[in-house]
Amino acid sequence: xxxxxxxxxxxxxxxxxxxxxxxxxxxxxxxxxxxxxxxxxxxxxxxxxxxxxxxxxxxxxxxxxxxxxxxxxxxxxxxxxxxxxxxxxxxxxxxxxxxxxxxxxxxxxxxxxxxxxxxxxxxxxxxxxxxxxxxxxxxxxxxxxxxxxxxxxxxxxxxxxxxxxxxxxxxxxxxxxxxxxxxxxxxxxxxxxxxxxxxxxxxxxx
Numbered sequence: 001x002x003x004x005x006x007x008x009x010x011x012x013x014x015x016x017x018x019x020x021x022x023x024x025x026x027x028x029x030x031x032x033x034x035x036x037x038x039x040x041x042x043x044x045x046x047x048x049x050x051x052x053x054x055x056x057x058x059x060x061x062x063x064x065x066x067x068x069x070x071x072x073x074x075x076x077x078x079x080x081x082x083x084x085x086x087x088x089x090x091x092x093x094x095x096x097x098x099x100x101x102x103x104x105x106x107x108x109x110x111x112x113x114x115x116x117x118x119x120x121x122x123x124x125x126x127x128x129x130x131x132x133x134x135x136x137x138x139x140x141x142x143x144x145x146x147x148x149x150x151x152x153x154x155x156x157x158x159x160x161x162x163x164x165x166x167x168x169x170x171x172x173x174x175x176x177x178x179x180x181x182x183x184x185x186x187x188x189x190x191x192x193x194x195x196x197x198x199x200x201x202x203x204x205x206x
Contacts, residue, residue, distance in 0.1 A: 003155040006145045009121050012084025013143070015156070017069050021083070022141035022158035024061060025090060025129050028053035029139055050092060054129075055079055058090070073109040078102075080109040087113045088143075090127040095142040102126055104150055114148075122146055122153045 006013035032050045058081055062072045071082035080087050087110050091102035098104060103126045106114065114123035122145030132139045138160035145154035 003145075003152055005156050006122070006125060006143055006154045009145060009154055010084075010086045010125070012069070012086050013125065013156070017067075017083050018143055018156055019158060020061075020067070021058070021088075021090075021127060022143075024057045025054050025127060025141055026139055026158070028057050029092070029129060029131065047092065054090065054092075074107070078107060080107055086125060088125045088127060090129065092129045092131060095128040095130050095144065098128060098144075103128060103144065103146075106148075119148075120153075123148055 005015075006018075007015075029050050032046055032053060036046050036049060055077065058079065059072070059075055061067060062070050062081065069084045071085065072080075073082060073087060074080040078089075080089055082088065087107070089102045089107060089110075091098070091100045093100045093103055106124055110124040117123055125143060125145050128142045128144060130137075130140055130142065140160045141158040143156040143158075144152050147153055
C-alpha cells in the first residue's frame with residue numbers, strides 16, 4: 001500500500017512548496033558532480049561539498065525573502081527549516097534504507113513539534129536525496145513523514161533531476177574570444193626614409 005502524501009497530515013506541505021526545496025537540493029547535487037571532476041575528487045569530497053552547498057542554498061533561499069512559507073529554526077550543520085511552520089530536515093541517503101541521523105533521529109526542534117501530534121501522526125519530516133545508483137538512475141528527492149518508531153507514515157516523491165534541468169534550460173555556451181596577436185614594436189621611421197617610401201610607392205600600394 002502506497003503511503004499518503006504529507007499534506008494529509010500537514011496541509012502546509014503542499015507539492016508547490018515541496019518541489020522547490022527538492023529542486024534546490026538536486027541543483028546543488030548536480031552542480032557539484034559537474035564541478036568536481038579531478039582525479040583527486042572522491043565520494044567523500046563530493047559528499048561533503050554537496051552537503052555544504054545544499055545547506056547554504058536553503059539558508060540563502062530563506063534569506064532572500066522570496067518564499068513566505070520558508071522559515072528557519074537552526075542554521076547550524078544540523079539544519080532545521082520550516083515549511084508553513086512544519087520543521088523539516090534533509091539528508092543525502094537511501095530513501096528505502098536510510099542510515100543517517102537526520103532521517104533516523106529526532107532533532108530538539110522536531111521534538112517540540114511532535115508534542116502537538118497524536119500517536120498515529122508523523123513526528124518529523126525529512127527530505128532524502130537519492131543520488132542514483134552509480135549514475136544508472138536519475139537523482140530524485142523523497143520527503144518522508146516518520147513516526148517515533150521510524151515507520152514511514154507518508155511520502156512524497158519529487159520530479160527527477162533531469163526534469164529540473166530541462167525546465168531551467170541549458171546554460172549558454174561559452175564564446176571563444178580571439179587573442180590579439182602582439183608583434184615587436186617597430187622603430188619610428190625618419191622623415192627622410194618616409195619621403196623615400198612615398199616616392200617609391202606604386203599604384204598597387206596606394
